[in-house]
Amino acid sequence: MRATMMYGAGDVRIETVADARLIETTDALVRVTRAAICGSDLWPYKTMEHSETGRGMGHEAIGIVEAIGADVRSVKVGDVVIMPFAYSDGTCLFCRAALQTSCIHGGFFGNGQVDGAQADAVRVPQADGTLFVLPVGIDNALIPSLLTLADVMGTGHHAALAAKVGPGKIAAVVGDGAVGLCGVIAARRLGAERIILLGRHPDRIALAIKFGATDIVSERGDEAIERVRELTGGFGAHSVLECVGLDESERTAFSIARPGGAVGRVGVPQDETMPASRPVFYSNVTVGGGPAPTRAYIPELLPDVLAGRIEPGRVFDKVVSLEQVPDGYRAMNERAAIKVLIEF
Amino acid sequence: MRATMMYGAGDVRIETVADARLIETTDALVRVTRAAICGSDLWPYKTMEHSETGRGMGHEAIGIVEAIGADVRSVKVGDVVIMPFAYSDGTCLFCRAALQTSCIHGGFFGNGQVDGAQADAVRVPQADGTLFVLPVGIDNALIPSLLTLADVMGTGHHAALAAKVGPGKIAAVVGDGAVGLCGVIAARRLGAERIILLGRHPDRIALAIKFGATDIVSERGDEAIERVRELTGGFGAHSVLECVGLDESERTAFSIARPGGAVGRVGVPQDETMPASRPVFYSNVTVGGGPAPTRAYIPELLPDVLAGRIEPGRVFDKVVSLEQVPDGYRAMNERAAIKVLIEF
Numbered sequence A, B: 001m002r003a004t005m006m007y008g009a010g011d012v013r014i015e016t017v018a019d020a021r022l023i024e025t026t027d028a029l030v031r032v033t034r035a036a037i038c039g040s041d042l043w044p045y046k047t048m049e050h051s052e053t054g055r056g057m058g059h060e061a062i063g064i065v066e067a068i069g070a071d072v073r074s075v076k077v078g079d080v081v082i083m084p085f086a087y088s089d090g091t092c093l094f095c096r097a098a099l100q101t102s103c104i105h106g107g108f109f110g111n112g113q114v115d116g117a118q119a120d121a122v123r124v125p126q127a128d129g130t131l132f133v134l135p136v137g138i139d140n141a142l143i144p145s146l147l148t149l150a151d152v153m154g155t156g157h158h159a160a161l162a163a164k165v166g167p168g169k170i171a172a173v174v175g176d177g178a179v180g181l182c183g184v185i186a187a188r189r190l191g192a193e194r195i196i197l198l199g200r201h202p203d204r205i206a207l208a209i210k211f212g213a214t215d216i217v218s219e220r221g222d223e224a225i226e227r228v229r230e231l232t233g234g235f236g237a238h239s240v241l242e243c244v245g246l247d248e249s250e251r252t253a254f255s256i257a258r259p260g261g262a263v264g265r266v267g268v269p270q271d272e273t274m275p276a277s278r279p280v281f282y283s284n285v286t287v288g289g290g291p292a293p294t295r296a297y298i299p300e301l302l303p304d305v306l307a308g309r310i311e312p313g314r315v316f317d318k319v320v321s322l323e324q325v326p327d328g329y330r331a332m333n334e335r336a337a338i339k340v341l342i343e344f
Helices: A039-047 A143-150 A152-162 A178-189 A202-211 A221-231 A247-255 A294-306 A322-333 B039-047 B143-150 B152-162 B178-189 B202-211 B221-231 B247-255 B294-306 B322-333
Strands: A002-008 A011-016 A028-037 A061-068 A080-083 A121-124 A170-174 A194-198 A215-217 A237-242 A257-265 A273-275 A286-289 A316-321 A339-343 B002-008 B011-016 B028-037 B061-068 B080-083 B121-124 B170-174 B194-198 B215-217 B237-242 B257-265 B273-275 B286-289 B316-321 B339-343
Touching: A002 A322, A011 A322, A028 A080, A028 A143, A028 A322, A039 A322, A061 A121, A061 A143, A080 A143, A143 A152, A143 A294, A152 A178, A152 A237, A152 A257, A152 A286, A152 A294, A170 A178, A170 A247, A178 A194, A178 A202, A178 A237, A194 A221, A202 A215, A215 A221, A221 A247, A237 A247, A247 A257, A247 A273, A316 A322, A322 A339, B002 B322, B011 B322, B028 B080, B028 B143, B028 B322, B039 B322, B061 B121, B061 B143, B080 B143, B143 B152, B143 B294, B152 B178, B152 B237, B152 B257, B152 B286, B152 B294, B170 B178, B170 B247, B178 B194, B178 B202, B178 B237, B194 B221, B202 B215, B215 B221, B221 B247, B237 B247, B247 B257, B247 B273, B316 B322, B322 B339
Parallel strands: A170 A194, A170 A237, A194 A215, A237 A257, A257 A286, A316 A339, B170 B194, B170 B237, B194 B215, B237 B257, B257 B286, B316 B339
Antiparallel strands: A002 A011, A028 A061, A028 A121, A028 A339, A061 A080, A273 B273, A286 B286, B002 B011, B028 B061, B028 B121, B028 B339, B061 B080
């Protein structure tokens, strides 16, 4: 089969590899029909050291179940399924607590240990807990939006929950990538009264406004903090969604939260440390978030996607074939695309 | 009047100073009958640079109202009152949200700007919002426990709330100082199933067990983390109360929280940074807390103190007169005393 392999920073190749196959009795084999390139794929794309063996990439997919192991019960051959970015058994104490990204028997796709989904097929461990069977056909027009439930829409929702978004509150979203844009959708969906997007790319800002952003702050650093303060009566936002993960964006997120507010972090932190005392401690700002248990959120978000109440699939502004995936990485890295959809 | 002045590390003196007096029309003048030395007073006691003018110390007191400004409505001369460590107007948006430590017109006693309460009398700004009138006489046997509502008991309660303690959960308390011990009381009061105290002083451990601690971990660093893991089935505690503020104790607190758990920080952070990614982000551990709005918690905690259901006053194991306060600082700094009560 053909698969996306990364060999180092900027070095993405589509290669013929050994066919994906069942290994454990709890596995499913999924033929991928749609996959995506994620903002988090750009971290290794910028920094990965050269590898002789390469790393299979991709962690978001929709596809058709082609085979199941002997112990798989909840999916069957022919099902159309969403594959969330983490696999999970669905039964451990963390899965039962809706924290599938800490599953005792879980892990992550495309991380070098389990193969990736930017490929013709993917082996899905813990298929019963991991896969979500969709009630629509593989060519449904809603498939791009449904694909975002594998990661970015669920991740934006996770940020909004961790930031305690709710009716009457002011939310601020740091970052205008696909996750930040989905954070805008999530904040609106959860009833935020105002949604301030911190971003500087005109196409993304336009989409954010369609998604419900009420204010745009394009400044950076101290100027951005000052601008958010002006927009919020001097106090800052109740709920801040940190959707980048860089040191500067984290500091901005902490600084624009009002006393007693909350910051939901979903941008993978690229630095080892964050501020301990000012402003978060002295302002009693709560810092939450982490890898989103997107599997847990599919049942809640799916009806809104199916009914067209939310359209997160609009974050895909470039479509490529599997063979064109290296172009997709380049486009996202150069910010020529918000998010790339891979059609098979 | 006589007052406690700090001139530098280890240099605490009792001196005759100008009498405290009303300045603003919203002030009250309180004659102090009981005050205390706080663990947080030990930070400047260890590190303060020499000052020519000195700093009036103390931020916990019970006393009698001697005079009120023209605009004070809710307290009257002769009232027996608790003075929380922060003053607050009681009416701003943060006070209404029960976050008096972020009051727009508020501040802190004994911080160099407003004088301290380790003195014969203290000027209390924003008296209406700050002071809590007690329903008992000044010599009531419960006064030491009531005095802890000014700071340490309310601070332990704040840590427990930020750590999301609740029925059926395992709580861990990092630190066996007065705040940590009050954190044990608070965790028990909020229904924790098990309470693990991390501490190493036999007298404090004995008191923690009386307060409800079920397990004691006296190791430090990685060994403490390992021991808590062993005690919790390998997963860590649901709720961690960080009651120290040092870099090592924060790292320990983060590392013993289970995935999806919460850390409530009330120890004033002595370092600028804390870990950003592992373990808190990858485990979706929520970090909350800060300066406790103890004023907000008095109505909730007071009935339990009056009924004898909680006895936080037992943290006072040394009583001094105002003139003996320098001995009290020495005793606390050398850990010869858990917490010092000042009787006038």
